[in-house]
Amino acid sequence: MLPLTPPQTVGPFFAILVPERGALTLASSDASGPRAAVEGSVRDGVGHPVPDALIEVWQANADGHFNHPEDPASPGPQTGFDGFGRIHADADGAFAIETIMPGSVPGPENTPQAPHLVVGLFARGLLTRLVTRIYFENDPLNADDPILTMLPADRRSTLIATELAPGRYHFDVVLQGPGETVFFDV
């Protein structure tokens, strides 16, 4: 076995690689499926915005499938959507993601997972990537989701985006302190 290459912080200057800030179009308007928009911000332990956060999102298509060789029902290349996007938070630590609502993906023992976005978070001051998920308020599958039900009841809500209007959601990432977002070891 080879020893792993350890991670290091993304630092404050990754914008020379990822110049786009604030608004991410993960699925264009011609992508297949109902639309979903998630807006929110990243904040630190004293409530300050994290303007140098890099947010990466990976998600299934509307049928719950991934364009990836290990999805047995991989749809292959799709119009206006490949499941991945990344965005540099804006000066207020805010982000807005335009996408399609992901379908249900099988979980452990084939239990259905509620629709979710998989999120990777990088920032100055984070030496190792943080991993979390964004679920969607009012989805009937949330109650039995195999990952959400692993969490203490009082922390589940940190992973559930609140529904502002049909298809429009709000989700804040809190790195530390009261309301701290659940982060995963996966």
Add this chain to the structure above:
Amino acid sequence: MPETVRPLDRYRRPPASSLPSNDTPAYRSTAFRHPTHPLVVIPQTLSEITGPVYGDGPIAPADSDLTQQHPNPPLGERIIIEGRILDEHERPVPRTLVEVWQANAAGRYAHAADTHDAPLDKNFGGAGRTVTDATGHYRFVTIKPGAYPWPNHDNAWRPPHVHFSVFGQSFLTRLVTQMYFPGDPLLSLDPVFNAIPSERGRQRLIALFDLDVTQPGRALGYRFDIVLRGRDSTPTGL
């Protein structure tokens, strides 16, 4: 309802010794940014085992040669960085996106927020990308970045480094790291580098000077192999 899926191998969990803690007081920016709750261990599902399939996008030659992106060559010591992207089992990771970004030779980034009083170089943007070949090999041509001061502690200087971003074949293999140069006296003083718990892990981030990579009369060569998470040897169901 999801259909039945075949059993998938999981990825090995990284040993703690390979991961720098987000709670690293010597690196001051971690103070209010590290989670205080322990990470919640969850099973790997299809959502995490899959990941963005990059590598088929168009890559122009200048994308991996940071000295060819402007009308004139940048100032600085021209270098070649090449290596392989492998998994823990020494299997190559082919056709995966590798991205880099870095400061110029004077130690300044082409970024509005970099206020270091060092000259910008209009012939150096400092970002590049390439895709590994079938053997996991990649290669960049660039200039050696300079050291630069930062406000972490009194007289703090970051050692020269090149930021690397690698995807691999899964959301779980995603890696953002930094490559350092051998023999650098700033390494032992750097809280970012020294946040890596194990000596073996730290050594992974130091490129090797390699005369075989060096191009005679043109550029010094460094070898930097990157090892991503590999499969668990035990196949399991989802």
